């Protein structure tokens with residue numbers, strides 16, 4: 001069965017963005033984006049680059065990991081506010097919201113029902129893995145469905161901000177096996193963790 005993979009950039013102290021919910025890697029963002037980081041994404045996870053970046057870098061490859069991306073409404077709206085109603089036209093794109101009534105783009109499917117039920121339905125379909133893009137609130141709602149985490153650990157602390165999982169997420173210790181680690185010269189570490197099989201040591 002295809003996996004739900006939370007593929008996410010995170011600071012050492014567990015934040016994925018600042019407190020104001022803006023895009024930390026946008027033009028006015030504070031999150032450093034090093035050349036070797038972009039190169040690693042382009043080579044290994046090209047489908048996770050948004051369309052404007054793919055175009056600027058001349059990336060046209062499909063990528064082998066994901067064919068579907070899930071975003072919470074606040075993460076999605078950062079792209080809309082920057083002028084892009086579909087940052088991932090090369091993927092099946094779902095946005096979760098209880099307040100939006102129409103999708104701003106025909107390539108983006110709005111999901112107003114339970115995210116867990118939707119993810120279970122998507123997992124039963126054939127295809128590549130499903131990229132949970134974020135943010136922390138949607139990831140909190142889907143935490144029990146996450147099969148793999150790919151954490152892009154940035155050499156930075158923030159002090160406060162948007163957590164990896166919303167503070168509303170239930171306390172439920174969950175164990176993972178580390179299955180990959182790639183250290184970039186610029187300091188970011190790509191860490192892959194697979195959820196331990198239930199009953200596993």
Ligand SMILES: NC(=O)c1ccc[n+]([C@@H]2O[C@H](COP(=O)([O-])OP(=O)(O)OC[C@H]3O[C@@H](n4cnc5c(N)ncnc54)[C@H](OP(=O)(O)O)[C@@H]3O)[C@@H](O)[C@H]2O)c1
Pocket residue numbers: 007008009010015016017018020021022023024071072073074075076078096097098099100112113114115133134135136137138139141162166
């Ligand atoms: N570091 C990274 O790699 C990375 C990746 C992605 C995002 N981010 C950052 O994360 C921040 C946004 O994260 P966030 O946690 O504030 O928000 P979010 O998870 O992106 O979006 C939250 C919204 O998603 C909808 N939602 C969440 N749970 C739901 C549920 N159970 N059922 C239905 N809808 C649900 C709700 O929309 P409605 O209010 O419309 O109901 C909710 O307000 C931004 O700053 C973004 O730039 C960082």
